[in-house]
Amino acid sequence: MNLALWIVAGLLAVVALTGGIGKTFVPREKLAAVQGGGWTADTGAPFVKSLGVLELLAAAGLILPGALGIAPVLVPVTAVCWTLLMIGAMITHGRRDEHRFVLLNLIYLALAVLLAWGRFGPESFTG
Template sequence: MNIALWVVQGLLAAVYLAAGGMKLVHPREKMVASGRFDWAKDVSDGGVKAIGAVEVLGAIGLVLPWLTGIAPVLTPIAAVGLVVVQVLAARVHLKLGEKQSLPVNVALLLLAAFVAAGRFLGW
């Protein structure tokens, strides 16, 4: 089970590092203009950067504490935080009628919940 948890942690960390890093690096206007981030129309520049920072910190929190053994409880806490991120993201996508995004939100939510449960319960 430990191997499965590490695989999921690595996958989630890569996804959130890429998504969060993109939000931190690219201007909101460029994201909106691409047509893939309509939700960003209703969020300030600082809000988009804050979401990106939460995702990057979550990605780091999924791996680093457990890997180093320094405050390993932060790994399942980071996973719970990413569950919350996906609940809020799904809510925004539903509000905007972007139902095509929901399967990704649900998949990321379930994977993060698996990590949280597995690390909290010691699987």
């Protein structure tokens, strides 16, 4: 189970890192032209960049605390925060009838819930 949770954390960290880099460093106009990125045209650039920074922090929070043994409780806390972010993403894509992205966000949400449950519960770093 521990290995499976590390794999889930790694996968979610890659997703967060990829999304975070895009939202933080790619101009909003370019993001709006990409499939699934149209929502960025309806928001301000500071909001998009803020989400990008949050995703970069999530990528770090899903891996580093557990790997370094420094405040490892931040791993499941980050997974809970990622769950909330995915709920917002699902609502955003749902309003735009982008059902493929709603499904993808639902998968990420399920993985984050699994990670939070596992790291708060049976595979806690403190147990």
